[in-house]
Amino acid sequence: MKIEIGVCLLAILLLLFLYWCFGRVLFLAVKGEANAGMTLLAGVFVYHSLFQLEALPLILCKQHLSLLSLLWGITTGAVLVCWLLLERKRGRFAHGDGRPGAAYQRRECAGRRGIYFLIYAAMILAVAVQMYYIITNDYLGWDTAAYVGTIGNSVTTDTMYRYVGENGKKAYFLDFRYALSSFYMHAAVWCRLLQVRVIYYAKIVQGGLLAVLANMVIFEIGRFLFSGERYRQRLTERQVPACAAGMVIAAVILNFFYQSIFTTSEFLLNRALEAKAYCANLLLPFLFLLCLMLWRDSGKKETKLMLFITALGSVPVSMSALVTAPALITVMMVPVLIREKKWRQAGFYLSCMIPNAVYLVVYLLYNMKIIRIGI
Secondary structure, eight states: OHHHHHHHHHHHHHHHHHHHHHHHHHHHHTTOOOOHHHHHHHHHHHHHHHHHHHHHHHHHTTOOHHHHHHHHHHHHHHHHHHHHHHHHHHTHHHHOOOOTTHHHHHHHHGGGHHHHHHHHHHHHHHHHHHHHHHHHOOOOOHHHHHHHHHHHHHHHHTOSSOBOTTTOOBOSBOOHHHHTOOHHHHHHHHHHHHTOOHHHIIIIIIHHHHHHHHHHHHHHHHHHHHTSTTTTTTOOTTHHHHHHHHHHHHHHHHHHHSOSTTSHHHHHHHOTTSHHHHIIIIIHHHHHHHHHHHHHOTTOHHHHHHHHHHHHTHHHHOTTHHHHHHHHHHHHHHHHHHHHOOGGGHHHHHHHHHHHHHHHHHHHHHHTTSOOOBO
16 A cells, blocks of 8 residues: 555656646747746646547547557657657757856845745645645545546446446446546556556545646746736845745635635545546636736737647546636637737637537537437
8 A cells, every 4th residue: 555655646746747848848849938837737738638639539439448558658758758859959958057147046035045945845835735635635525436436447447438437337328528538537547557546546646736736826826926017126036936935825725714615625625636626726727827928918929829738638637628718718818809909819719719619519419419429
């Protein structure tokens, strides 16, 4: 048991590294720039978009989970090789980080290093406490048990969505409510690759990852807000992330003391292994941040690219994003179009809607019993 727990904790670090690598490859390929946090968050959706591209055809064709595991292992290895080659081409390994002004920043913050250290240490401690609570929480409601059962059935039978998660019985046909998203099959693939029990992976890896990623989004929101014109004359470059760290601490406290079935805290603290929790605490806040960034600079190519990739990866991460993600983007982007009167950007906005619109049409056809894939 201890070995499996250790493997799952290492898997959190491995997946965070893979998310960052996938995001880094994206920005290197388009010759764009983004900080490490934004690269990691964008990488989540690059990763799951590519996984969906491989998984969905195999799910619909009723192929084995082992085949998907093999293909995804090859794909991950190929992306890592691409990352190394692109980094070498960029010259990063040879020359290191050549950012100007680094020595000045070190001198500037030398006298306040202790304060910054305490703020960052408090942030890490707060996130660690939250992660521990999420992982050790014994909540296992009906929905949660059904999702764990879905993953377990897939691992045990080497199939994908052929057995009902609630009772283990063979389904009559593929349920598109789950089959159109590869989120739980991603968990099944890693359970197979790591050789760990499903409940351990679900509680430790999926729950622990969400704790890190959700707080990373809050950190990036804080860094964006405090770097605005209003604070530019009062905060240095070093003070901005310190303020963002304080925002993370406040958010962790808020989650613990404002927990009910009507808030996202319920999913973060009790149901973090579910796809809905990723939608509520990672996907939608990250979309909100990207739209805010477009409010400030609607022409920045990196932000537009991240928004499109996040919209593309929304359903692969959670079917709950089928309508919620397009609704949020619409509410946030229409004021930008009206304010700047750049109607040509409406094409970009519509392109972000297309993936979810296609999924929605297929799902509606399934609900109308027009599309059925028997098992």
